[in-house]
Amino acid sequence: MVSGQSEQCDCRCIHQERVEAAREHALPTRENEQLATLFKAMGDPNRLRILWALDCEEMCVCDLAQFVGVSESAVSHQLRQLRQLQLVANRRAGPVLYYHLVDKQISTLIRLAFDHYRQEI
Amino acid sequence: MVSGQSEQCDCRCIHQERVEAAREHALPTRENEQLATLFKAMGDPNRLRILWALDCEEMCVCDLAQFVGVSESAVSHQLRQLRQLQLVANRRAGPVLYYHLVDKQISTLIRLAFDHYRQEI
DNA sequence: ATAATATATGAGCAAATGATCATATGTTAA
DNA sequence: TTAACATATGATCATTTGCTCATATATTAT
Numbered sequence: 001m002v003s004g005q006s007e008q009c010d011c012r013c014i015h016q017e018r019v020e021a022a023r024e025h026a027l028p029t030r031e032n033e034q035l036a037t038l039f040k041a042m043g044d045p046n047r048l049r050i051l052w053a054l055d056c057e058e059m060c061v062c063d064l065a066q067f068v069g070v071s072e073s074a075v076s077h078q079l080r081q082l083r084q085l086q087l088v089a090n091r092r093a094g095p096v097l098y099y100h101l102v103d104k105q106i107s108t109l110i111r112l113a114f115d116h117y118r119q120e121i
Numbered sequence: 122m123v124s125g126q127s128e129q130c131d132c133r134c135i136h137q138e139r140v141e142a143a144r145e146h147a148l149p150t151r152e153n154e155q156l157a158t159l160f161k162a163m164g165d166p167n168r169l170r171i172l173w174a175l176d177c178e179e180m181c182v183c184d185l186a187q188f189v190g191v192s193e194s195a196v197s198h199q200l201r202q203l204r205q206l207q208l209v210a211n212r213r214a215g216p217v218l219y220y221h222l223v224d225k226q227i228s229t230l231i232r233l234a235f236d237h238y239r240q241e242i
Numbered sequence: 243a244t245a246a247t248a249t250a251t252g253a254g255c256a257a258a259t260g261a262t263c264a265t266a267t268g269t270t271a272a
Numbered sequence: 273t274t275a276a277c278a279t280a281t282g283a284t285c286a287t288t289t290g291c292t293c294a295t296a297t298a299t300t301a302t
Contacts, residue, residue, distance in 0.1 A: 011183035011193075011247080011248070012247075012248095013181055013183050013216075013217045013247080013248065014181075014183045014184055014187060015180070015181070015184050018178060018180050018184050019180075019184050019187050019188045021177060021178065022174040022177055022178075022180065022184075022188045023188065025173070025174070025176075025177045026170065026173060026174065026188075027170075027173065027235065031235075032166055032169055032170060032173070033166050035169060035234060035235060036163070036164055036165060036166040036168075036169045037164070038164075038234065039160045039161070039163040039164035039169065039234070040160070040161065040164030040165070041164075042157070042160040042164070043157055043158075043160035043161030043162075043163070043164040044157060044161070044259090044260080045153055045154050045157040046260085047157075048153055048156060048157045048160065049147065049148075049153060052146070052147060052148060052153070053143040053146070053147065055146075056142060056143055056146045057139060057142065057143075059136070059139050059140075059143065060134055060135075060136070060278080060279090061278070061279060061280095062132035062134050062135045062278070062279090063135055063136050063139050063140050063143070066135060066140050067140045067143045067144065067147075070260095070261080071261080071262075071263095072132075072278080072279070073261085073262070073263080073279085073280085073281090074260075074261055074262075075279095076278095076279060076280055076281080077260075077261080077280085077281085078260085079279095079280095080280075080281085092268095092269090094269060094270065094278090095134075095268070095269045095270065095276095095277060095278045095279075096134045096269095096277095096278065096279085097278075097279065097280095108233075109233065109234055110156075112229075112230065112233055113156060113159065113160070113230055114148065114152075114156060132277080132278070133277075133278095134277080134278065165289090165290080167290085181248080181249090182248070182249060182250095183248070183249090191290095191291080192291080192292075192293095193248080193249075194249090194250085194251090194291080194292070194293080195290075195291055195292080196249095197248095197249060197250055197251080198250085198251085198290075198291080199290085200249095200250095201250075201251080213298095213299090215247095215248090215299060215300065216246095216247060216248045216249075216298070216299045216300065217247095217248065217249085217299095218248075218249065218250095
């Protein structure tokens with residue numbers, strides 16, 4: 001037994017210390033998955049557009065559909081995902097639902113990503 | 122004609138100014154897609170783990186496979202994606218390939234995301 | 243050259259994804 | 273109440289994704 005952890009690799013090139021160090025440094029499974037889910041939500045061009053637009057000001061489904069350039073149904077489905085992830089929420093005004101970002105965290109994140117990305121171009 | 126842009130929505134609730142404002146504020150299509158691709162790459166639990174681990178120190182495929190808990194083939198496939206996106210690169214030492222992050226941008230991004238996320242928990 | 247190690251890669255497959263279409267729900271005006 | 277509007281939702285389908293298995297490539301030791 002080389003380590004107390006699970007043994008899945010029979011390579012001789014393995015660096016147990018590095019694996020251990022990575023494990024120390026790593027996020028707990030649950031948090032890693034939640035974070036991945038957040039990134040995944042931002043990982044679709046249309047959803048990213050939606051989030052980016054809502055960072056500007058609140059918009060209704062119809063506005064978003066035209067802005068993104070897809071059907072209202074498609075936008076509605078995407079918004080449901082974002083709602084379930086608590087990234088966006090809506091406010092009703094008569095028959096119209098105005099969507100907005102739940103918090104500025106996502107907004108900050110998108111901007112940072114873009115800024116960092118920009119520097120490389 | 123309400124606007125010079127494409128007409129796709131016949132809703133009466135639409136706010137042309139908001140759509141226009143969003144368009145002004147929006148990223149060009151190409152950059153939006155590249156950014157989405159970046160987020161998507163971070164949007165898989167295993168890839169996120171890999172990136173997170175490599176933020177710590179360089180590791181070989183075998184190390185990563187054990188750390189993530191999947192086959193070396195699976196890790197290799199994920200690494201290829203990350204390589205093609207220029208997020209990671211490798212250094213050969215004999216038969217072993219040591220992977221590392223290409224730049225600290227991704228590292229910064231992951232940390233920021235985590236920090237922001239952390240605050241909400 | 244041959245064998246063993248470390249990794250890469252292609253094919254194949256099950257699961258997830260994102261759009262569309264049809265339909266349902268909720269709100270307001272007539 | 274009925275009609276019209278704005279949005280939500282379920283079913284469906286084509287595409288994408290991520291893994292596995294088999295095989296290929298590259299490096300080193302013998």
